[in-house]
Amino acid sequence: MTDVVLDGVEKIYPGGHAAVRNVRLRINDGELFVLLGPSGCGKSTILRMIAGLEEITSGDLWLNGSVANELTPRERNVAMVFQEGALYPHRTVKGNMMFPLEVSGDDRAEASARVVELARALGLNTMIDRLPGTLSGGQRQRAAIGRALIREPSLFLMDEPLSSLDAGLRTELRVEISALVRSSRTTTVYVTHDQVEAMTMADRMAVLRDGVLEDVGTPEQIYEDPATVFVAAFLSSPPINLLQATLWAVEGEGLQLDFGSQRLLLPWDDPRASWLISQHGRPVIVGVRPDTLTPIAPGAPARPGTVLSGRVRSLEFHGHEWLAYAGAGIPVVDANRVGRPARAGYTEPERPGLRDRMRTLLGRPAVDAAPPEEEHAGHHRRSDLVFRIGPGERPNPGDHVALTVAFDRMLIFDAAGKRVTPVRR
Structure with missing residues (x-):
């Protein structure tokens, strides 16, 4: 067992x-800890530095209370599983799982018994004598995980081990991996770009x-109480509504969120008011998840300052629910463009417009003063508001809808994308 401190x-x-910048992080003994983020965010680089496969430029890595910067991968006693299991093709499943024990000189009979027991736990007992080329992708990954776990490492590192598998296998294997790691109580660092894997494991x-x-x-803390706009958007499916507003403190009324064509009013007795008043007269970003918007029945009364409205543009059927996309005339925010750290010595290159790119591909000269390429904000490029619809409540495209907002779950960020109110951890 071991704990990890960066x-x-x-x-x-x-x-x-700079692939990784000033990361300060503690991973507790026996914990299944997930590093989550988009491609190129540095999560695999962190994993490789923990393993000793990448040199640390600055800072210290502590393993079990000792600085480990100069230790070799073998001295760190870590086991690692990659996207592809990288099994030895000429060895059977049992031979692959036996290999680490053979290298360490373990008694062959005892090693064989351990392999059989672990293979049974991984659901590989009926294919233990098969070669990797005869196995499915999920079976190969289970064998690779077994080969890593059989050594009983102090630290188990997994770099997107399920990314190359289909959705059904990913669901099955993430349950198995979670159960296996927790039963072994091995400290595990798991890298993924999949928010569902992160939240469930x-x-x-x-x-x-x-x-x-x-x-x-914890997954619940980060989902319900995200520290930044980027985190709120990244852990959101369907996508969170990120709305541009200006905050005004209105005497005798409360805190007004002015969206231009619409307004919401937080009363002064809202527990966040003492923090939000610091943003008086400033632009803020309001995060509203689709499940916090509830359609009001046509003709039903609504208290002013508690409702956003719009016209339905399109509907999506998701089996267990419908999603509606409504235009509300409210400026939206692209989370990827908010609060992004500046890269020293780097300037974002100017990209040619779509028309110029098409003319280049067709072998034609670019046209001067071409209209600028339309920018969009991910899922919000055609709609201002996304909301969920329960059975029997479905509006039609073109219908006007009024939506009550669950104020207690509304998230408010400053213009730089940081939460205005304290983040509870």
Whole structure:
């Protein structure tokens, strides 16, 4: 068993590219900890630095109370599983799982018994004498996990081990991996870009962007109480509504969120009021998840300042629910463009417009003064509000809808994308 501490760890590659920036993180003994983020955010680099496969540029890595920067991977007693299991093709499942024990000189009979027992736990007992080439992708990954676990490492590292599998196998294997890791009580660091894997598997998790740690906590904490706009958007399916507003403190009324064409009013007795008043007259970002918007029956009364309205543009059927997309005339925010850390010496290149790119592909000269390429904000490019619809409540495209807002679950961020109110951890 071991705990892991990253104390100001950085990784800067030749040329000045900072893959990981000043990461401070503690992973507790026996914990299943998930590193979550989009491709290129630095999560796999952190995993490789923990394993000893990447040199740390600055900062310290502590394993079980001792600085481990200079230790070799073998001295760290870690086991690692990658996206592809990388099994030895000429060895059977049993031979692959036996290999680490053979290298360490374990008694062959005892090693064989351990392999058979672990293979049974992994559901591989009926294929233990088969070669990797005869196995499915999920079976190969189970064998790779078994080969890593059989050594009884102090630390288990997994780098997107399910990303190449189909959805059904991913669901099955993430349940098996979670149960197996927890039963072994081996400290595990699991890297993924899949929010469902992270939310369902993690004891705690960290969200990264551009090498920077954005948030750390339990899945429930990070989902319900995200520290930044990026975290709120990344852990959101269907996508969270991120709405641009200006906050005004109105004497005798409360805190007004002015969206231009519409307004919401938080009363002064709202527990967040003492924090939000610091944003008086400033732009803020209001996060409203689709399940916190409830359609009001046509003709039903609504208290002013508690409702957002719009016209339904489209509907999506998701089997267990419908999603509605409504235009409300409210400016929306692209989370990927808010609060992004600046990269020293880097300037975002100018990209040609769509028309210029098409003319280049067709071998035609670019046209001067081409109209600028339309920008969009991910899922919000056609709609201002996304909301869920229960059975029997479905409006039609073109219908006007009024939506009550659950104020207690509304998230408010400053213009830089940081939560205005304290984040509870």
